[in-house]
Amino acid sequence: MxxxxxxxxxxxxxxxxxxxxxxxxxxxxxxxxxxxxxxxxxxxxxxxxxxxxxxxxxxxxxxxxxxxxxxxxxxxxxxxxxxxxxxxxxxxxxxxxxxxxxxxxxxxxxxxxxxxxxxxxxxxxxAPGALGLPLRQLLVNERGGTRVVPVADIQWLETADNYVVLHTAQGAPLLRQTLTDLLDSLGSQFVRCHRRAAVRLALVDKVDQQGQLVLRNGALVPLGRNFKTAILDALAHR
Missing domain, CATH: 3.40.50.2300 (Response regulator)
Structure with a gap:
């Protein structure tokens, strides 16, 4: 050990x-x-x-x-x-x-x-991979301290260089991690919708005429062409 x-x-x-x-x-x-x-x-x-x-x-x-x-x-x-x-x-x-x-x-x-x-x-x-459970919160290092971000508060995720932007109602802190690795820890509640973004599926209200995802709070999330079919299928079965 x-x-x-x-x-x-x-x-x-x-x-x-x-x-x-x-x-x-x-x-x-x-x-x-x-x-x-x-x-x-x-x-x-x-x-x-x-x-x-x-x-x-x-x-x-x-x-x-x-x-x-x-x-x-x-x-x-x-x-x-x-x-x-x-x-x-x-x-x-x-x-x-x-x-x-x-x-x-x-x-x-x-x-x-x-x-x-x-x-x-x-x-x-x-049963490989069956042991993991989704994270409940994330710790974000910020100048002067560390912020605790409950996963339940995160609406969508967006890459920014070597960081992931955690979009919440309280702000958008930056977590130093790759989007791929973070999604592996968050489970099925978040779905990739763009090569640079992922969304909490339960918050999606519709796809607008510009091909963007509209969340229930009005926030707009990019939807990539290669992800559209999977997203629509996930929305139909959520």
Whole structure:
């Protein structure tokens, strides 16, 4: 297993790394100092599991868990605060370690991890791609902080160089990601309608005389000729 430790306190990261160093089936351990760095390392390191603190500056552990790409790594929360247990399990955590925890308690969490990793591997062999669930929110880095954008607020998507514009009623923040990769994480609720755009299918009201998609709020979304047949078919069966 590859493990990512996410905690804003260096001593906590060091202690957990020492405790995990004795596990013979852990092949690599990486660390992240905050939620933003954690999401970056999930993409580059591809951990099987994350040991995740809850209270961190700027982006909390719960927000990180809700923003993981799918299929998401397994999450074990490790925190000094017991009041987050219910929302942690609502975020699909497989365990909740209350600091300070001992080696025996960590072993129980590791056993759960091993069982879930084995189960995922078996499911993947029988039904490839069936494990992922759509993202619920996206984290957008902006000058001076990080914005949480609920996926439910996004009306349509548009590429802009190396970014994707997230068109919402509250604005249009820029997410540094490709449109193709983002659509893979959002599921079937968004449909590509142009080589540079995708739309939330449920919000489409009509196709106008200029061949554009008109959303229920009046917004106009480009519709490419090569995508028109698929879009019309999707609208007919939504």
């Amino acid at each position: 590859r493990i990512l430790i996410v905690d804003d306190e260096r001593p906590a990261r060091d202690k957990l790394r020492r405790m995990l160093a004795h596990e013979t089936d852990i092949t690599a351990i990486e660390e992240a100092r905050d939620g933003v760095e954690a999401l970056e390392k999930v993409g580059t390191f591809a951990p099987h599991a994350i040991f995740l603190d809850v209270q961190m500056p700027e982006v909390s552990g719960l927000e990180v868990a809700a923003s993981l790409p799918h299929p998401a790594p397994l999450v074990v929360f490790a925190t000094a605060f017991d009041e987050y247990a219910i929302p942690a399990f609502d975020a699909n955590a497989i365990d909740y370690l209350l600091k300070p925890f001992d080696a025996a308690r960590l072993q129980r969490a590791m056993q759960r991890l091993r069982e879930r990793v084995a189960s995922r591997a078996a499911q993947s062999e029988n």
